[in-house]
Amino acid sequence: MNELALLLAATLGAGTPLAIAGMGLLLNERAGVLNLGAEGLMLIGAVTGFACAFHTGNDWLGFGAGAAAGAVVAAGFGWLVIWLNTNQYATGLAISLFGGGFSAFVGTSYVGRKLVERGDYSIPLLRDLPFLGTALFRQHPTICLTVVLVGAVAWGLYRTRAGLVLRSIGESPESAHALGYAVRRIRLLAVVSGGALCGVSGAYLSVVYAPLWVEGMVAGRGWIALALTVFATWRPARVLLGAYLFGGVTMLQLHLQARGVQLPLQFMSMLPYLATIAVLVLISRNPLWIRVNMPASLGKSFFPGS
Amino acid sequence: MGALSPLIALLVTVTVAGVLFVALGKDPAQGLSVFLFQPWNGVRAVTELGLKATPLILCALGLAVCFRANVWNIGAEGQFLLGAIGGGGLALWATTNGAVVGRWAFFPLLIAAGALAGAFWAAVVAWLRDRFNASEILVSLMLVYVADLLLNYLVFGPWKDPKGWNFPQTMSFSAVTEVPRLVRGMRLNWGFPLALALAVVLWLFLFRTYRGMQLQVGGPAPAAARYAGFSSRSALWTSLLVSGGLAGIAGAFEVAGPMGQLTPYVSNGYGFTAIIVAFVGRLHPLGCVLSSVLLAMFVIGGELAQTRIGLPAALTGVFQGVLLLSLLACDTLIHYRPRWMTSR
Numbered sequence: 001m002n003e004l005a006l007l008l009a010a011t012l013g014a015g016t017p018l019a020i021a022g023m024g025l026l027l028n029e030r031a032g033v034l035n036l037g038a039e040g041l042m043l044i045g046a047v048t049g050f051a052c053a054f055h056t057g058n059d060w061l062g063f064g065a066g067a068a069a070g071a072v073v074a075a076g077f078g079w080l081v082i083w084l085n086t087n088q089y090a091t092g093l094a095i096s097l098f099g100g101g102f103s104a105f106v107g108t109s110y111v112g113r114k115l116v117e118r119g120d121y122s123i124p125l126l127r128d129l130p131f132l133g134t135a136l137f138r139q140h141p142t143i144c145l146t147v148v149l150v151g152a153v154a155w156g157l158y159r160t161r162a163g164l165v166l167r168s169i170g171e172s173p174e175s176a177h178a179l180g181y182a183v184r185r186i187r188l189l190a191v192v193s194g195g196a197l198c199g200v201s202g203a204y205l206s207v208v209y210a211p212l213w214v215e216g217m218v219a220g221r222g223w224i225a226l227a228l229t230v231f232a233t234w235r236p237a238r239v240l241l242g243a244y245l246f247g248g249v250t251m252l253q254l255h256l257q258a259r260g261v262q263l264p265l266q267f268m269s270m271l272p273y274l275a276t277i278a279v280l281v282l283i284s285r286n287p288l289w290i291r292v293n294m295p296a297s298l299g300k301s302f303f304p305g306s
Numbered sequence: 307m308g309a310l311s312p313l314i315a316l317l318v319t320v321t322v323a324g325v326l327f328v329a330l331g332k333d334p335a336q337g338l339s340v341f342l343f344q345p346w347n348g349v350r351a352v353t354e355l356g357l358k359a360t361p362l363i364l365c366a367l368g369l370a371v372c373f374r375a376n377v378w379n380i381g382a383e384g385q386f387l388l389g390a391i392g393g394g395g396l397a398l399w400a401t402t403n404g405a406v407v408g409r410w411a412f413f414p415l416l417i418a419a420g421a422l423a424g425a426f427w428a429a430v431v432a433w434l435r436d437r438f439n440a441s442e443i444l445v446s447l448m449l450v451y452v453a454d455l456l457l458n459y460l461v462f463g464p465w466k467d468p469k470g471w472n473f474p475q476t477m478s479f480s481a482v483t484e485v486p487r488l489v490r491g492m493r494l495n496w497g498f499p500l501a502l503a504l505a506v507v508l509w510l511f512l513f514r515t516y517r518g519m520q521l522q523v524g525g526p527a528p529a530a531a532r533y534a535g536f537s538s539r540s541a542l543w544t545s546l547l548v549s550g551g552l553a554g555i556a557g558a559f560e561v562a563g564p565m566g567q568l569t570p571y572v573s574n575g576y577g578f579t580a581i582i583v584a585f586v587g588r589l590h591p592l593g594c595v596l597s598s599v600l601l602a603m604f605v606i607g608g609e610l611a612q613t614r615i616g617l618p619a620a621l622t623g624v625f626q627g628v629l630l631l632s633l634l635a636c637d638t639l640i641h642y643r644p645r646w647m648t649s650r
Contacts, residue, residue, distance in 0.1 A: 080634060080635055084634075084635055084638035084639070090630075091631070093581055094582075094627060094630040095631070097578060097582065097623065097627045098628065098630070098631060099627070100578075100627075101620055101621075101624040101627050104623055105618055108618040108620060215620070219451070220447070220448070220451050223447050227448075264459050266458050266459035266463075270451070273449075273452050274448075276444065277445055281438040284440045285438045287439050290439070
């Protein structure tokens with residue numbers, strides 16, 4: 001029983017960064033902007049978050065710094081794709097490549113550094129619950145806050161006027177423009193908040209999950225988060241579910257190893273990537289299903305007044 | 307005007323680089339000379355530049371074809387690694403079993419092994435896209451990580467040099483397997499002229515054949531392509547197989563050329579740099595050759611910056627990112643006239 005609780009705890013820990021980044025990308029994509037720069041934003045968030053947590057000794061400041069860095073770079077991305085109408089694929093790729101280089105450059109002096117020992121995160125009373133205590137409440141509070149975040153995004157998207165406007169811009173920016181909504185500004189807002197969430201996700205990886213800074217440490221999670229939004233057919237709750245599923249796959253390899261399964265380490269490490277491909281194949285094989293759920297203007301530029 | 311954009315982007319990047327050098331407390335003139343002039347300083351340096359440009363040309367040519375066909379293959383890195391595994395595997399086999407053929411007979415075999423392995427990796431992407439409609443962007447990228455782990459498995463496991471003090475590398479390949487060199491005493495090899503020849507071939511294919519035209523119409527005008535009856539499936543398969551094959555050849559040349567053995571660090575990120583090369587080269591085969599040389603300068607400059615002025619080699623990545631971002635911005639600013647207005 002305890003082993004299962006620990007496995008669940010590890011799964012949630014591994015799924016959380018995917019869920020946070022997935023939420024950010026969901027906001028982007030619901031507004032019609034495809035951000036292939038997620039990997040780069042996460043790397044920049046990771047290195048900034050780590051640097052800040054290293055110098056201040058405070059995780060939350062690290063998270064804040066990661067969010068700010070992600071937001072600033074995402075604002076640049078937003079300016080390019082929303083105002084200059086550059087190709088969203090190419091620009092996102094450029095952000096990913098830039099993020100990889102920039103984070104490696106900034107992070108050179110932080111490689112091998114250790115964060116100060118942190119206090120106990122467990123929540124009093126709740127941590128003593130028989131099963132859930134171990135599974136949920138003895139970990140970093142981000143794990144629980146992520147669930148709150150997903151709930152908030154879901155509520156915001158489907159139960160508020162602002163969410164309705166955001167979704168309508170993702171479906172048909174022309175109609176939203178005709179109704180008098182500031183399509184570009186709202187898109188930029190979505191891109192910036194999405195970037196901030198990607199930054200937080202990166203900071204979680206370097207400050208809490210790892211906790212250290214290594215070049216390229218995000219290891220494709222930004223791309224997996226992008227795949228998650230497709231898998232979830234752009235619904236917040238399903239993104240969370242998918243994130244935990246992938247967290248489970250990541251943990252499964254460690255679990256199998258501990259059980260003494262004779263498979264080379266490298267093949268086990270392939271599991272999350274192969275799982276992403278498998279999931280994409282399964283979910284995409286029905287083109288109608290994708291077309292019905294995908295925000296109709298996803299990846300397309302919008303020219304006001306045209 | 308479109309051809310001007312890379313030059314302006316380069317200017318922006320150089321300016322950013324100069325400012326960055328000042329901010330880091332280095333002499334900007336010295337810093338820029340390391341990136342812009344040192345790679346051209348002397349015959350040996352120029353041949354090294356050609357050597358570094360070769361894999362970039364090969365990968366970027368394939369990507370240019372893909373991007374023109376609106377196929378977003380961003381996994382050239384993975385296809386490169388598979389080519390390195392294919393070419394490296396063949397060279398390793400020839401080394402352990404004693405080569406049965408001469409150097410010039412082995413060269414085409416090496417090319418075939420690399421091309422087949424790379425094309426196979428790209429074919430997986432094409433098949434999943436064609437049959438299951440899975441996004442080629444995500445699949446090709448995921449396969450980069452899979453290829454990297456596969457390479458790691460091989461060099462840490464079955465292919466490890468038994469006399470290599472447990473280093474993750476294969477044994478050094480025998481001399482027969484080496485890509486024939488162009489000039490005695492220099493590392494530059496026949497891969498470079500071959501890459502140039504392939505650039506011309508692809509230029510002919512894209513702009514002088516009916517099939518090449520069919521392939522490109524699907525990019526900017528998918529509706530027109532459908533109306534004309536041009537198959538988007540054929541464009542998908544052709545572009546991915548060409549791109550995978552070329553990246554695979556690049557990988558094979560790298561292991562059997564300057565490396566001489568298979569290690570986990572065979573790539574240096576060529577497949578990702580090639581994305582920038584393709585865009586800076588305006589997705590034009592001949593433009594890609596020029597931009598490969600430019601980006602190769604950046605790669606060599608980054609290495610020199612590390613040894614000569616003590617800056618991290620990761621600087622190259624920053625400059626590459628800035629170059630591509632400013633290029634994309636320039637394109638819009640050249641084609642459209644900015645006008646301040648209060649429209650939202």
